[in-house]
Amino acid sequence: ISACLVGSEMCIRDRYKVIEHPYPDEEERSVYGLLTTTLVDNAGNRIILLTQEIYDLLFYFNWFISNSVELLNQNTPKYFPDGGSISERIRKFLNQVNDDDKWEIVEENNQYDKYYDYSMSHSYFDSLKGRADKCIKFPRSIYLGLNTKYEISMFAEEDLKRKIKFEHWVHEFDLPEFIKFAEIEYNKIISNPNGHNEISLKKYF
Secondary structure, rough: OOOOOOOOOOEEEEEEEEEOOOOOOOOOOOOOOEEEEEEOOOOOOOOEEEEEEEEEEEOOOOOOOHOOHHHHHEEOOOOOOOOHHHHHHHHHHHHOOOHHHHHHHHHHHHHHHHHHHHHHHHHHHHOOOOOOOOOOOOOOEEEEEEEEEEEEEEEEEEOOOOOOOOEEEEEEEOOHHHHHHHHHHHHHHHHOOOOOOOEEEEOOO
């Protein structure tokens, strides 16, 4: 399955392969598979590997459906510092949380609790909580949503102790269309969980 935006140069690609359920006694309905998510250019060359792990595919696609209202309509909160991508503005806000001189303002306006609610519906990491593996190879601080335009972005500050290098990137993309495809894939798996060996889902930036 693929869809392309005119004049685009980048796309996000989800590939998944359904596997045997690792937890057959699990009561909650789930379908596990190897999910590979990458940012690629128009020629299909991989630019960034976001994740390549085993996850609950129903959880993954349903996350986009369940949070679609917030993802499509909730602009970046005004209490986030101005300027930059969603991820960068969140990093600036969290730096304020750790600043004793600014913490009082954050606390008085209940901003941290509001940030937490925002993060739960906009952090790409939260779409992957249905993972089967305990070890997750996934970049930090990736967010998506409305920031004047729809975007997916990452911002990580350098941390020598944790061996984290500075990394920042941001790409605009058609989030409404991506959510439509997520709903299609979710319904396909629900109707026939063993009927898909491999699906390629593209969304061009």
